[in-house]
Amino acid sequence: MINKKNSSHFLSYFPQFSRASCGLLLTVVGLSGCSSSPTPNYYSLTPTVKPLVSSNVRVIEVLPVGLPDRLNRAPMVLQDSNGKSHILGNERWTSTLGAELRDGLSAGLQQKLGAVDRYSSGMTGGKVSYRIATDFSRFDILERSNTRSLMGAMSQDIEVAVAWIIKRDDPARPLNQPTGVQNTVVPNRQLSCRMAFTNSVRTDGNKIVDIVNVSKQSLSQVVEAIAASVIATEANTPVVMESVTCA
Template identity: 35%
Template sequence: MNRTHATRAYALIALTAATVLAGCASPEPRYYTLAQGPAAAGASVATPAAPNTEPLWIEVAPVRVPERLNRPQLVVRDTHNGNEAGLRLLDLSRWSSPLPDEMRDALSQRLQASLGAVDTYQQGLADVSPVYRITTEVVRLDADIGQRAGATINWTVRRLPDGRVVSGRTQSDLAAPGAVEGVVVAYRQILSAAADDIAAGLRALKR
């Protein structure tokens, strides 16, 4: 084999090896967020409250989430072979931050916008005493890919000066057509509904 032919042969081998390696490479995971924004198509958008001379100080505590759901991956119902009782982790569909943080930030975003409030927890304002503390617990969060998504969220608003409390529960099941994106959009809508319920409870305490 002359030098020219050898060079071509080596180039062909290198190209073939690169192609094989590319075909064997694992696909990269896609990351999702529950925060609302321009990309959150289908999610309701809060109407900002009129500016106040004195902010409404709130504290949105971290959301309590069942350990079975507290995973980097999205967790959905496993309906394969009719096994509706099981759960499935979507390795290629992951939250951009831990799920309790995703949910807390989404609730805080909506509450700050709708109430004209400042979340002392999110802003790291250790020297400011919040007037209302909001705690939430996820009882249920599940989805069937391409079909539906639902949640049950318990919440409490406590007025700190006197300890008065308003509690409630937000339950919702929404259609989630399409792939994983449909589930994420439905979850955003559910969290928006929970934030609206919490805001109504807080306003009741202000009377």
């Protein structure tokens, strides 16, 4: 940094600068050294779910989720009604949104099913497990002009579109069933499901906190739906849940 002590040396090397110009340069450098950007706010996407009374599922494997690149970042992204994206540099998830969704799904499903996620626990094989692959085509924060408001207020929605595949894996299941033996072994079934929904954000003063809370509620809905499909896969029964389609 240039200071008053060495300003004379600076002028000796650059005689075209006047002492007034040098003083101005010192002032600008000093101000730039003292300036600082606001400290970012960080939020997590931890869902809230109620555990099942009982579940026979003991091991799950929640894979990293699919998510569009436009959303898979730490700063929050708001989409307006014209499709324009606004990146909120000081309002951030504690990790990228894709990592937040995977960790939230894992935590919620472990709590809901009373199971262990072997993907992050380091558990070895040998037990029946349910592999869960999830793809979010949308987890958008939408901001729209409220035409009913005389003040021109903005309303926010959380719009979610997600698909997932549940695959049952039993390492003890024989590859070939002997001829003439009644088949009593549960097959390694695979189930594909999808759902889409929108939740409105009701702001009570802190818009960002309300957006985060509704985002958590939305992820909790996804956890409930995936847990129901895991139970259906385990019981070899259809999934009966509103807004969820499985095949």
